[in-house]
Amino acid sequence: MRPRCRWSGGECIDLYLLHWRGAHPLRETVLGMLALVAAGSIRHWGVSNLDVDALAELAAVTPAGAAACATNQVYYSLSERGPEFSLLPWMCERRMPLMAYSPVDQGRLAGNAALARIGEPRGLTAAQVALAWVLSQPGIVAIPKAAAPEHLRQNFAAAEVSLSAAERARIEARFAAPKGKTPLAML
Numbered sequence: 001m002r003p004r005c006r007w008s009g010g011e012c013i014d015l016y017l018l019h020w021r022g023a024h025p026l027r028e029t030v031l032g033m034l035a036l037v038a039a040g041s042i043r044h045w046g047v048s049n050l051d052v053d054a055l056a057e058l059a060a061v062t063p064a065g066a067a068a069c070a071t072n073q074v075y076y077s078l079s080e081r082g083p084e085f086s087l088l089p090w091m092c093e094r095r096m097p098l099m100a101y102s103p104v105d106q107g108r109l110a111g112n113a114a115l116a117r118i119g120e121p122r123g124l125t126a127a128q129v130a131l132a133w134v135l136s137q138p139g140i141v142a143i144p145k146a147a148a149p150e151h152l153r154q155n156f157a158a159a160e161v162s163l164s165a166a167e168r169a170r171i172e173a174r175f176a177a178p179k180g181k182t183p184l185a186m187l
């Protein structure tokens with residue numbers, strides 16, 4: 001049975017994220033998160049919008065194992081591949097999943113004609129191709145937002161799509177990998 005929150009009587013929060021770095025020392029935030037885990041208010045904790053330098057600082061004060069930071073949620077999509085240069089490798093090395101927000105670029109990739117052409121022979125929409133590509137990257141989970149039931153169904157189906165090497169090459173020819181370090185993009 002799940003632990004119940006002491007403060008609300010409701011169920012425990014599965015994953016609680018620090019939205020961005022903010023003004024408070026990371027060490028204090030980590031201690032606060034660990035106190036919430038110990039109190040049974042949250043099961044796991046993580047961060048968002050942190051680049052390698054801040055994650056390295058966080059790692060110095062974060063315990064290992066089950067109490068460690070569960071994820072870093074950042075803007076990552078075909079149109080925003082910056083995290084691949086150093087952030088994603090850093091996180092993969094430490095087996096910390098990167099949670100991709102806005103993975104269909106807030107709906108913009110759904111209207112991309114090149115992605116629609118790549119998906120058409122398999123009956124996939126442009127948004128599904130974009131999402132399948134994000135999910136095919138190592139160490140990635142994605143959180144597309146969809147209010148339309150049809151979009152929700154398509155996004156679940158995209159999670160089952162395995163792109164061929166030829167499809168990946170066509171996609172990546174249109175959306176190039178980063179050639180250098182860029183500041184972490186945020187929405």
Ligand SMILES: NC(=O)c1ccc[n+]([C@@H]2O[C@H](COP(=O)([O-])OP(=O)(O)OC[C@H]3O[C@@H](n4cnc5c(N)ncnc54)[C@H](OP(=O)(O)O)[C@@H]3O)[C@@H](O)[C@H]2O)c1
Nearest residue numbers: 101102103104105106107110127144145146147148151154
């Ligand atoms: N941590 C942060 O700082 C941060 C920043 C931004 C966003 N986020 C989070 O990331 C999540 C998603 O991000 P987002 O909403 O910005 O962008 P997104 O998921 O890339 O795009 C959402 C838009 O795409 C449309 N869409 C979704 N699936 C589609 C499909 N299969 N076909 C066509 N259109 C589709 C949605 O339409 P409908 O809704 O009409 O279905 C909606 O307009 C949200 O939970 C958000 O809170 C976090």
